[in-house]
Amino acid sequence: MDRELLLEIGCEELPASWLPLLTNQVGEVVVAALAAHRLPPESPAETFSTPRRLTARIARVPERQTDLEELVNGPPVAAAFAPGGMPTPAAVGFAARHGAEVSALERVHTPRGEYLAYRRRQRGRAAIDVLPAVLAAALRALTFPKLMHWDAVLDDGRGELLFGRPIRWMLFLYGGRVVPFTIARSPAAQTPQVQDVASGAVTYGHRFLTTSGRAGRAIKVRSFDEYRTRLLEHFVMLERSERHDKIARELDARAQRLQGRVSRVVRGEAGLLYEVPDLVEYPSVVAGTFAPEFLELPAEVLTTTLIHHQHYFPVETEDGTLKNAFLAVINTEPDDERTITRNAERVVAARLRDARFFWEADRRISLEARIERLATLAFHEKLGTYREKTERLERLAGWIAEHAFGASAETARQAGEAARWAKADLTTDMVRELTELQGIMGGIYAREEGRPEEVWKAIYHHYQPVAVEADAPPTAADLGRAAVTWAAVSLADKLDTLVGLVAAGERPTGSRDPFGLRRAAHGVFKILVDLHELARIPWRPAVQPLLDAAAAGYGRPLADWTPAHVSWFVSFLVERLAFVLESRGFDGRNVRAVTRGRSLSDIRPADELRKLKVLPEFADTADFQQLAIAFKRVRNIARELPLERFELVEQTQPLDLTEPAEQALLTEIDKRRRVIELAVEAGSGYREAFAEAARFKPAVDRFFDDVLVMAPDPHVREGRLRLLRRLERLILRLGDISEIVPEEARPGPSPS
């Protein structure tokens, strides 16, 4: 412990959702500040947190800074000495500034010539003298999702110290000694009740619990081991995992006593069990019940009320049906838990009574009758109301089912119907109160109205998918007979949002994406990629017609957008598709090959997934690699013939070729076209198609060896370029295989 560094930042209650990241950060910023102050830690940082403290402990920190040695450049040697060898004023002045003689200066060679230089040596200072600056740097470096003013100031020259919550104390020890450090308070706030926060050798236990003396009094500690032990004596479990395990253990035991188990809904990273350990310092679990008649409410309403609004755990039977009981994690160890339980039960009963009121009132008005009310709900200031969105969705979802998926007219009708009612629940009291139930409530109310599964489940799940993984909900089992209608409604909703908001000038930037455009695009591509598996629809839609259909809904076809706007949108979409595909573990180069440089009319996400499944078999073979390099060359040269010109001459002029190598390449293209185009049309046989493409290599090589593409005669030149364009267009239907060139073989920037 003689070189142990222990820092505890005692805060007023920090938000639970911040703690996982902050806990890592507090270690990182302390280590970085130590390194920057030439006190590189000799052991890793251990970090801990509770709602009221952020703690970092480093077992060994050097007692002294490393010595500093640096060369400070002065004037060029040429300007430093007069012809007689006498130092010029420039040289004398430079030496004087560093308190040295000119003779003590060194000479250094730089690309710009020889310079005089002064070697500055600074002996490292004792750690205890440097550590205050380390803490100041660490406090400044911590980042919070939201900062607050609390009238605090550091004397590091940067003034006010914003923080996540007010700091109430700082335990700051090095080798058992207090490192002096003070956070001052701004003059405007100074009163006897507003004091500077000075570091000390004390921590504080649980707010209310204590074994002896008054709760909340200061506890003196000298080392980390003592700190941890003393905190536990004062009802603070420092280790998050210990709090988590105690909670999980007690939850299970309590649930068993109720002849049930903890609902599965609360597991996982987004689940309640992940959150509660960061809400408490000394957890225990109590059990409560509610009147069985509330079990008539939909399970989704019960669990949402308990989990999201009360942080309580629902209890279910072995077969997964809810019981009229809940478990509450509390931050105390009461003598008599019945008081707490009774109060918790009273809150739950009041909330469930409200929910039952909504449930009964909402069902008196049909979803159809609610559509009119959507006219008072804004979708976006430039894009009108949800009433208007609903009209667009109804048309778009029906069109997608029939014309993009190839579903029956009846299915298309059902998709349109589901889309028509999809947003109606935004006007229900239940969704206004429990917003996380949007969509879900609409689905349940549609079911209550006797709508078929194809319709109500499409509404129920239409905000999904939220995640991009292949097994992200909804699953085929969730969807049942509604897979096609769901996909149509969900796609329509997301496409309408994307196209509409982008047209209105909204763009995500950096971490700001207030309208969730990235998420919407991920949803679109997740659906399109997995559609075939999930919904067994006959067709594999390309991206472009979907965008066109969505834009038509606004009466503003993409053709009317500025080219820059369209091009931003296309590259945004391609990036998002690439993200979805890469998240499936496919190689980035292969993903680029099937997404970049291709028209959205050619990109069919379901097909791109299939290509990616076979591409690895080819991508690393020597033949394919060489074809990739050759194709890169083809693409670079073919650019000389603009696409519009290419399409015009292809339709109006015969292709005149003279050289045998030209003829040979044309023959190859015509011969191999069939297999490639068949695969692209059918969405299958990509293995054969890539094998076929790989066979172009000799003919392409021969063409480049024998023929000068940029021939002086414009007619000859255009013929050759047309040939390359034909080859390029054909291979691009599979993908831009030039992207598969390994990094080292890529042509680097040309040396200047």
Added chain:
Amino acid sequence: MTFQGLILKLSEFWASRGCVLQQPLDIEVGAGTMHPETFLRVLGPAHWNVAYVQPSRRPADGRFGENPNRLFKHHQFQVILKPSPDEVQQLYLDSLEACGINPRQHDIRFEEDNWESPTLGAWGIGWQVMYDGLEITQFTYFQQAGGVELAPVSAELTYGLERIAMVLQRVDSVYDLEWSPGVTYRDVRLRDEVEQSRYVFNSGVDLPPGEFAAFHRRLFDEHHRFSEALLRSGLLAPALEHCLKCSHLFNVLDASNSVGVTERTAYILRVRRLAVGIAKAYVEQTAPAAR
């Protein structure tokens, strides 16, 4: 403890901690924050400690006296501590103890909940205080009011009096609360709740169609115009009162479903502009004379 006993205890507690005991603002407001003792006093450098009850009207929460938890008008106990003392959380917990809540026998927690009022251009960082799972207080470190950054920072404690009284008295309906010995909340408040709900939801009000909304719109415009004139004249207290009238009239229009979306945003913006103008002028008027 009776409802009025709770008010007395809290008043006594905060008076003994140096607060000025103020009285409710005598016009309609949605929350204690709108009282000039909060909205204006948190601006500028002058220190101020104050506590008061504020009857608060939320037209949309009116339930014709039929819901045991929701009210057209409820009561807040509002405390402003400027600057916020270091021990403010402990002071708050002491105030609960003074009301007979022993924190050691309950689960009391500070859970993240940041407060924001778009109409007042005000926001703050803080918590909802949970008492055995029930939110009983909004605890806010004021960061901005009327669009003005605040220094020093004030702590605002807003106690939900009905809720606290309900847990102390262990009743399930607000109307069963004992207001004073032998007198219930029902006796005191029910009739007003029913009539006010019928009014704000325009339910059975004998007026030609459209007249209800038209009347409130007219009033809004008049108060708005008058508030602007008062603001131009540097009469900030009455300017704020007419601004608050606008805010309440908007809430009535909103509850009776009389405003569309775009209009809604526009109304909020008009009130906000007034509030921001008043706050800015107040800061200028009260700034220490520059030398």
